Amino acid sequence: MGRIVILTGAGISAESGLGTFRDADGLWARHRIEDVATPEGFARDPALVHAFYNARRRQAAEARPNAAHAALARLEAESSDAVTLVTQNVDDLHRRAGSHHVLQMHGQLTGALCDICGHRWAAPLEMDEETPCPDCHRAAARPDVVWFGEYPHFMEEIAGLLAEAHLFAAIGTSGQVYPAAAFVEDARAAGAETVEMSLEPTAVSHLFDSCLTGPATETVPRWVASLLD
Numbered sequence: 487m488g489r490i491v492i493l494t495g496a497g498i499s500a501e502s503g504l505g506t507f508r509d510a511d512g513l514w515a516r517h518r519i520e521d522v523a524t525p526e527g528f529a530r531d532p533a534l535v536h537a538f539y540n541a542r543r544r545q546a547a548e549a550r551p552n553a554a555h556a557a558l559a560r561l562e563a564e565s566s567d568a569v570t571l572v573t574q575n576v577d578d579l580h581r582r583a584g585s586h587h588v589l590q591m592h593g594q595l596t597g598a599l600c601d602i603c604g605h606r607w608a609a610p611l612e613m614d615e616e617t618p619c620p621d622c623h624r625a626a627a628r629p630d631v632v633w634f635g636e637y638p639h640f641m642e643e644i645a646g647l648l649a650e651a652h653l654f655a656a657i658g659t660s661g662q663v664y665p666a667a668a669f670v671e672d673a674r675a676a677g678a679e680t681v682e683m684s685l686e687p688t689a690v691s692h693l694f695d696s697c698l699t700g701p702a703t704e705t706v707p708r709w710v711a712s713l714l715d
Contacts, residue, residue, distance in 0.1 A: 488567040488652040491644075491678075492558060493669055495574045497658020497685060498702045502549040504577055523633050528601075532615040532628075539629040540612050543595045546576075547611065551583035554657070554706035559584035561710045570647055572640070574659060574666055576631050591638040591666065597630030606630055638665065651678040655709070658683070658702050661690035670694060683709065 496504070521527045522538040551559075562569040562585050570587045571580055576595045580588045593599075598609035598617070605621035609629065617627035632638050648654065654673035661667045661682075670680050670693045682694040683705045691697045698705045 489647065489650045490561070490565065490567050490569045490653045490655070491572060491647050491651040491669075491673065492569065493572050493574070493654070493656045493659060493666060494558075494580070495657070495659025495666075498554050498706070499549070499552075499575055499577055499579055500658070501554070501701060501703050502552045502577075502579055504546060504549050504575075504579075519634060524635055525633055526635075528628060528633070535628070536614050536617075539595065539631070542576075543609065543611055543629075546578070546595050549577065549579060551579045552703050554702035555579050555583035555585070557707040557710040561713065562587060564714055567653075572644055572647075572666075572669070574663070589640040589644060591632070591640055591644065593629070593631035593639065595629065595631065598627050599630040600624070600626050601628045602626040641665065644669070645672065648672040648678075649676050651676060653681070654678045655681045655683065656694070657706060658685075659688075660684075661688045661693075681709070 517538060522535050528535045558571060570589065571585055572589045572591055573580060574592050576590065576592055578594060578596055596609055598607050598613060600619035600622060602624050603619060603622040605619050607620055613627050616625050618625050619627060648669060651673050654670060656670060659666065667690065670690065673680055680694045682691055682697045683702060684699060685701065686699055687697060698709060
């Protein structure tokens with residue numbers, strides 16, 4: 487049995503209707519990252535940050551897994567290799583598609599985090615600056631997502647997985663946001679075969695052994711079928 491590590495980014499969920507940072511008319515286009523995706527922005531204007539993530543939470547709840555999510559769930563279920571998904575996404579579409587081994591390095595929209603005591607719980611669809619923590623009962627709820635300037639989750643576990651991988655794939659990610667941008671180099675150093683799947687070539691395509699371009703709903707199912715067949 488070998489090990490397959492797959493990194494996914496916003497591009498895999500775009501075809502489910504969830505916008506990326508670069509969409510000209512999406513949620514992100516109406517806000518500065520500094521205002522809605524940093525601890526400093528939350529401290530300045532928690533009402534704005536909650537409104538932004540309430541909208542993202544509603545959008546994600548209405549979205550449905552697409553063919554790319556389904557193909558990765560099939561790979562995990564049918565492959566003789568150990569398959570782990572590492573996702574930069576905060577939606578739950580991989581899990582809803584049927585994947586079980588998912589590490590959400592940037593947190594999850596379905597979670598809430600107390601900004602004071604660190605308690606975590608399932609987030610309601612709507613939160614605001616008065617939402618209390620069920621543990622310490624103080625009004626300090628925030629989305630359980632990793633903001634810019636914060637340390638991603640599972641980094642030690644991910645490093646261990648990359649060191650053991652015989653195949654590494656990056657799907658729908660620009661390769662410009664660290665630390666995930668360095669995963670391909672870590673996998674190559676461990677001797678893994680590397681493949682990139684993206685809508686178009688990225689700034690790091692040259693680091694991969696092979697690159698498949700096109701919509702994720704087309705490239706990912708074909709790639710999975712080639713592995714299983």
